[in-house]
Amino acid sequence: MNPRLPETRAALETRHAVRDWLGKYAPDGVVAVGLSGGADSLALTAAAAVEAAAVDAYVVDHGVQDGSAEVAARAAATAMELGCRSARVLTVRVGTEGGLEAAARRARYAALDRARSDLPVLLGHTLDDQAETVLLGLARGSGGRSIQGMTEYAEPWGRPLLGVRRAVTRQLCADLGVRPWEDPHNSSPEFTRVRLRTEVLPLLEEVLGGGVAPALARTAAQLREDGAALGEIADELLKSEIDxxxxxxxxxxxxxxxxxxxxxxxxxxxxxxxxxxxxxxxxxxxxxxxxxxxxxxxxxxxxxxxxxxxxxxxxxxxxxxxxxxxxxxxxxx
CATH class of the missing domain: 3.30.465 (Uridine Diphospho-n-acetylenolpyruvylglucosamine Reductase; domain 3)
Structure with a gap:
């Protein structure tokens, strides 16, 4: 039996975002998804299971928190209930270089890349994540490239939900009756991104009258378009000047x-x-x-x-x- 989603606003918005992405980048409809068990990746997995021809879910167990194996196993079981073709737990060892957050990210991406079997891997980054990424890039001060944010597809990583708010993914989980895992690291002020999410962006919204996150995401999209156009011109110039x-x-x-x-x-x-x-x-x-x-x-x-x-x-x-x-x-x- 094909998986189904409720006809709610959150479900329709998430499905349309995934459908549009598949049409552009994976017309055969066979994809992998990186599933953490959090609201964003659960909503993505649910929508992909309906819209894609087949979905293989991969859950990375970083092993840095007590009970992580149980969290990962529960997420994999939920993926199967949502209609995925398969679900696997990938256990990794996280190093220390560059701090815990960066080391965990490297281990996660490496494990997903090894497991994906040439499939594109969908990731649950939302518009809110994009806004945080733009602010982090702005602090680096490395020009337009540093504030272009994340792209919809940088092979093999796909991000269908960059136009979807985090509140929508949470609502879809509620509509499905699925309880997402709340990663304690996502509320720990020792991480810069968490402080952006819980302190900086709310303050900007208050001071500037709302709409800050969508505005940052639009700016990133415009800069990516401008950067792509300039990049094509630069490539031609490089070819002509190489000796x-x-x-x-x-x-x-x-x-x-x-x-x-x-x-x-x-x-x-x-x-x-x-x-x-x-x-x-x-x-x-x-x-x-x-x-x-x-x-x-x-x-x-x-x-x-x-x-x-x-x-x-x-x-x-x-x-x-x-x-x-x-x-x-x-x-x-």
Missing amino acids: GAALRLETLATVAPALRRRVIRAWLLAGGAKSLTDSNLRAVEALVTDWRGQGGVAVGGSVTGTRLVAARERGRLILGSAHSGPDRGRHHL
């Missing part, structure tokens, strides 16, 4: 800064640079626009015993290596 592995500077020096930095960023990433920051990009850009004979710029990538360095040489940008040991001042370019 072997080097980058010619004559045209690059005359284009708008937004295009120039995108070209430089794409070139650096293609050359092996890692974790580029705004200061990295601007330092390399200065080799083009403010050339005073300065030395190379370390850009994050490395191999054993060396650092990746961008430098200027005879009217071109080139990438080379510099020792990171006792003789680290010696460049090989």
Whole structure:
């Protein structure tokens, strides 16, 4: 028997969001879903079970809280009751690097990626999550890219509910008679995102008269569209200015800064640079626009015993290596 949902406003809104996503990105209708047992992922799972041809649910047990195995088993059982084709619990070990929240996220995504069998994985991020992400990006101050928020689909991760409020997913769970799990970490003020959710966004709503979360999500969407358009132009410019592995500077020096930095960023990433920051990009850009004979710029990538360095040489940008040991001042370019 096919799964059914009640004909409520929350159910219809969530179903339409999932249906639209499937039509764009998974026309065969076979998907996986990352299920935590919380309201957002439960609502997503319920709607996907109705709208998709088949849904495999994956529940990650991080093992960092007492009773996590029972929570995960209950979520998997609920997924089957909602109409999923299968449901599995993935047990992971969470490290400590970067803090608990970041380490748990890395472990979760890695486990889902291993288990998904080439299927897209739907995640329960909502419009409210998007607003929080934009504010976090704004605090980093790394330009438009940092406040573009999450995208509907960045293979293999799908986010059908980015236009749906958290209140809607909670209401759908209530309509279904399903009790979501309340993760105690989601109310712990030691996490920055929790303070954004419980303190900052409510204050902004009060001071600015409401509508802040949707406005932040709209801004992120507009910036993604603008960024995609500029990215296409920058890609064409990069192709025209590549000289072997080097980058010619004559045209690059005359284009708008937004295009120039995108070209430089794409070139650096293609050359092996890692974790580029705004200061990295601007330092390399200065080799083009403010050339005073300065030395190379370390850009994050490395191999054993060396650092990746961008430098200027005879009217071109080139990438080379510099020792990171006792003789680290010696460049090989």
